[in-house]
Amino acid sequence: xxxxxxxxxxxxxxxxxxxxxxxxxxxxxxxxxxxxxxxxxxxxxxxxxxxxxxxxxxxxxxxxxxxxxxxxxxxxxxxxxxxxxxxxxxxxxxxxxxxxxxxxxxxxxxxxxxxxxxxxxxxxxxxxxxxxxxxxxxxxxxxxxxxxxxxxxxxxxxxxxxxxxxxxxxxxxxxxxxxxxxxxxxxxxxxxxxxxxxxxxxxxxxxxxxxxxxxxxxxxxxxxxxxxxxxxxxxxxxxxxxxxxxxxxxxxxxxxxxxxxxxxxxxxxxxxxxxxxxxxxxxxxxxxxxxxxxxxxxxxxxxxxxxxxxxxxxxxxxx
Amino acid sequence: xxxxxxxxxxxxxxxxxxxxxxxxxxxxxxxxxxxxxxxxxxxxxxxxxxxxxxxxxxxxxxxxxxxxxxxxxxxxxxxxxxxxxxxxxxxxxxxxxxxxxxxxxxxxxxxxxxxxxxxxxxxxxxxxxxxxxxxxxxxxxxxxxxxxxxxxxxxxxxxxxxxxxxxxxxxxxxxxxxxxxxxxxxxxxxxxxxxxxxxxxxxxxxxxxxxxxxxxxxxxxxxxxxxxxxxxxxxxxxxxxxxxxxxxxx
Numbered sequence: 365x366x367x368x369x370x371x372x373x374x375x376x377x378x379x380x381x382x383x384x385x386x387x388x389x390x391x392x393x394x395x396x397x398x399x400x401x402x403x404x405x406x407x408x409x410x411x412x413x414x415x416x417x418x419x420x421x422x423x424x425x426x427x428x429x430x431x432x433x434x435x436x437x438x439x440x441x442x443x444x445x446x447x448x449x450x451x452x453x454x455x456x457x458x459x460x461x462x463x464x465x466x467x468x469x470x471x472x473x474x475x476x477x478x479x480x481x482x483x484x485x486x487x488x489x490x491x492x493x494x495x496x497x498x499x500x501x502x503x504x505x506x507x508x509x510x511x512x513x514x515x516x517x518x519x520x521x522x523x524x525x526x527x528x529x530x531x532x533x534x535x536x537x538x539x540x541x542x543x544x545x546x547x548x549x550x551x552x553x554x555x556x557x558x559x560x561x562x563x564x565x566x567x568x569x570x571x572x573x574x575x576x577x578x579x580x581x582x583x584x585x586x587x588x589x590x591x592x593x594x595x596x597x598x599x600x601x602x603x604x605x606x607x608x609x610x611x612x613x614x615x616x617x618x619x620x621x622x623x624x625x626x627x628x629x630x631x632x633x634x635x636x637x638x639x640x641x642x643x644x645x646x647x648x649x650x651x652x653x654x655x656x657x658x659x660x661x662x663x664x665x666x667x668x669x670x671x672x673x674x675x676x677x678x679x680x681x682x683x
Numbered sequence: 684x685x686x687x688x689x690x691x692x693x694x695x696x697x698x699x700x701x702x703x704x705x706x707x708x709x710x711x712x713x714x715x716x717x718x719x720x721x722x723x724x725x726x727x728x729x730x731x732x733x734x735x736x737x738x739x740x741x742x743x744x745x746x747x748x749x750x751x752x753x754x755x756x757x758x759x760x761x762x763x764x765x766x767x768x769x770x771x772x773x774x775x776x777x778x779x780x781x782x783x784x785x786x787x788x789x790x791x792x793x794x795x796x797x798x799x800x801x802x803x804x805x806x807x808x809x810x811x812x813x814x815x816x817x818x819x820x821x822x823x824x825x826x827x828x829x830x831x832x833x834x835x836x837x838x839x840x841x842x843x844x845x846x847x848x849x850x851x852x853x854x855x856x857x858x859x860x861x862x863x864x865x866x867x868x869x870x871x872x873x874x875x876x877x878x879x880x881x882x883x884x885x886x887x888x889x890x891x892x893x894x895x896x897x898x899x900x901x902x903x904x905x906x907x908x909x910x911x912x913x914x915x916x917x918x919x920x921x922x923x924x925x926x927x928x929x930x931x932x933x
Contacts, residue, residue, distance in 0.1 A: 534790040534797060541776050541787045548774035551736060553762035553791035553841050 369612050370528075377521045384510060394626055396513050396581065399520035400574055401618030405602035406523040406611075407570035411563040412600065413609035414536055416543030418474045421461070421481030422599045425454040425568040427488060427590040429575025434500045434585055435493070443506055444515070447576045454572030455565040462564045466557050469546070478593070485591035499586025502579065512581040519577060523570055528611045530566075539563055543609070571599075594639060601642050605649055607658025616657045687750065689714040689845060689876055690735075690766075695744035695754075697730050697900075704730040706900040707744070712845070717867065717877045719891030719908070721884065723921050726897040728880045729771055732847045735878075736768040737761040749844060765793050765844030769834040769851060771880070777823035781814055782806075784822050784833055785840045792841020805840060812836040812866065828859045835866065845876035852883045864890045884922065888912060896921065 383395055404422070411417050432450035437443045465476045489497040530536045538559045541549035546556050579585050589595075602621045607613025624641065628634045634641075653659045688711035697705040705727045712718045720728050733739040735746060737758040746754040748766050756764075767788075776784050782805055789801040789808075796804050809815045812832045817825065822833060831851050838846050852863050860883060867890050871877050881887040887894065888908040896904040896911060898920040904911050911917055 534786075534801075537779075537783065537787055538791060540779065544776040544778055545774050547738065547758075548770065548776065549787065550758040551738065551762070551768055551770070552788045552837055553759050553767075553793070554787065555757070555759040555791075 373524065373612075373615075380517045380521075381514070383517075384513060389509070392509070392513055394622065396516050397625065398618060398622040399516040400578060401602055401622045402520040402615050403516070403523045403574040404571060404599045405606065405614030405618045405621075406520075406527045407567040407574070408599045409527060409603045409608065409610075409614045410530060410539075410567040410570075411560065413603050413613070414531065414539040414543065415560055415563050416609075417466070417560055417564075418600065419477040419564075420474055420593075420596050420600060421477035421479075421484075422568075422571055423591050423593065423595040424461075424481050424484040425458065425571040426575035426578065426595065427484065427585075427587070428454040428457060429572030430579035430585045430590045431488070431494055431500070432572070433576040433579045434502055437503055437506060438500070443502070443576070443580045447573055450572045450576045451569035454568040454575075458564040458568035459561055462561045463557075466560050466564075478596075481591070481593060481596050485587050485593070488587040488591055494587065497587060499584060499589070502583040506580065507583055509581070512577065516574070516577050516581070519570075519573055524611065524615060526566075526570070527614070530563075531611055535559070535562070540609075597639070598642070601646055603656075605645055605656050607656035608654075610655075610658045613656050613658045620657070686713065688712060688747075689716075689749060690878075691745075691747040692731075692735070693745040693747070695731070695734060695746065696742045697727070697734055697739060698742040704900050705734065705741070708897065708900070708902050709744075710895050710902065710905055712876060712878060714844075714876055715871065715874065716892045717871050717879065717890055719887040719894040720878065720880045720897065721882070721887055721894060721921065722897035722903075725899075726921075727900040728897055729849055730900075731897070732768050732849055732878075732880065735761075736766060736847060738768075759791070762792055762841050762843075765842075766847070767792065767838045767841045767843040767845075768847040769838050769849055771849040771853065773827070773830040773834050775822035775825070775830055775833055777821070779822055780819050781822055781825070781829075781833060781836075782809065782818040785809060785814075785836050788837040788840030792843070794840075794842035804842075808836050808839050811869065812839070813862070827854045828856075831855065831863070832866070835870075839870065839875070843875055845878065846870065848877060848879040848881075850880055850882060852881055852886055860886055884912070 380395060383392060408422055412419060429450035432453055433443050433446040436446040461480050465473055468476055488494045494500065538554045541554055542556045542559060550556055575590060598621065602617035603614040605620055606615065606617025625638065628638050649656055690712040692708060692710050695705055695708045696703065708731065722728055730739065734741045737756050737760060740755045745752060748764060751764065753761055753764060785805045785808055786801055789796045789804045794804065809818050812835055814829065814832055814836055817829060825833060835851060852860050855863060864886055867877055867879065879887065891908055893906060894908050894911045895902060896917045903920060904914045904917045912922060
């Protein structure tokens with residue numbers, strides 16, 4: 365069962381790396397956006413999917429990576445050398461907010477992360493070193509799209525690989541146990557706080573790396589773009605639509621998301637309607653297939669294999 | 684008891700608002716014992732296990748295990764020290780297979796095993812608990828008897844010095860109860876001290892070395908099964924007038 369997605373993934377990764385040889389700039393831009401979506405969704409899924417901790421504050425980590433890169437680049441540091449520092453700062457920040465936030469469970473944790481994300485955005489807009497609400501521009505002469513494309517694509521491949529490795533590891537088993545029954549996990553020795561902090565830090569670091577590459581490619585960032593709550597919402601929607609808690613799901617979700625984004629941006633009347641559309645999509649998924657596209661695929665294949673109707677989706681307890 | 688006890692509970696109390704669930708409970712358990720805990724519903728038995736294993740902090744009192752004070756420590760810290768529990772209402776990881784469920788205990792318990800070492804340990808425990816043929820089944824598909832055994836298997840995978848079994852015979856048929864009693868004896872024979880809460884009085888009398896009786900959070904009796912079941916206070920509070928057979932060797 366694992367061989368098929370792995371083979372498809374290898375082919376897709378090879379095609380993405382070879383794309384600059386046969387695709388034009390516009391199509392490569394779309395693939396760059398898809399790669400960004402894959403990274404954000406896969407990274408969020410490490411905590412939100414595998415451990416079941418739904419955070420709506422991930423734009424904070426993207427912003428930390430982006431601002432670290434721009435601020436250091438403006439002081440003469442090579443933009444790509446700033447990536448590890450941005451990742452480290454985001455990981456540290458994730459631990460600082462995770463220590464109090466992980467004392468909360470379920471929706472209370474989610475609400476706390478919204479507060480953190482908004483607090484970071486407002487703070488970034490009100491201090492001078494971030495350029496305030498006006499934002500900051502990268503130094504001139506630091507743009508090379510080919511390099512940017514490969515960087516984002518390679519990071520996307522690594523993010524999916526990391527997700528697959530985590531899922532099969534003892535660490536991933538601990539996260540799955542936490543998601544399914546946190547008290548039972550603790551009573552078998554799983555230190556849930558430590559594992560949640562580790563997953564949070566890992567995913568924050570990966571999102572920050574994507575934030576740095578985002579800044580390098582866009583050349584301009586502002587709190588309203590990189591710390592935007594709508595961005596946090598989009599990061600959550602992708603894995604949920606694709607299949608939360610799976611390796612393939614976030615990739616599928618990113619594919620749906622970026623395709624819709626491209627199509628909607630082409631229609632001026634619908635340019636600002638994407639959240640409405642995604643909201644509707646989210647409601648459909650939660651009502652009819654909580655396991656997303658991956659769950660739908662599993663049900664269809666189970667039905668094809670067996671003449672007996674497959675059971676309906678198991679609705680998670682959200683109480 | 685002449686040697687230092689494995690577990691020592693001293694003046695343990697637990698209050699939930701106006702309810703005193705445990706009231707100055709004290710007892711000691713020696714290494715290698717099977718120690719039964721009985722009492723009517725609401726006597727504080729499960730609260731006692733929750734305090735012992737770090738799920739609930741006691742309001743007052745001390746818990747000493749293997750020479751160290753463990754009251755107020757977190758569940759993972761208590762498991763790392765070698766004391767583990769099962770749950771009265773089974774709590775399997777339903778989306779995992781039986782083997783994966785047990786591996787959680789092997790990875791994160793006192794043994795901290797990884798890779799093939801963990802897998803070997805898991806398979807050995809599955810065989811001991813009779814779950815070998817169900818290793819690849821999803822936990823959500825098991826029968827109640829199998830789920831009870833899975834609770835025990837997961838706890839054993841943590842490589843405990845002592846295990847707290849919370850009503851592992853609840854919901855089992857007579858044949859399964861006999862099997863559970865044999866399993867409990869085999870756990871003790873493998874040098875794991877057993878504390879067990881049980882409502883099947885015949886079973887707990889048959890398998891325990893000593894029994895503690897709780898009522899309204901207080902210790903009302905403690906001793907060998909033959910004496911405890913004849914204690915007038917225990918008969919009045921819990922057993923009723925029906926005679927309870929005492930095993931021949933008790």
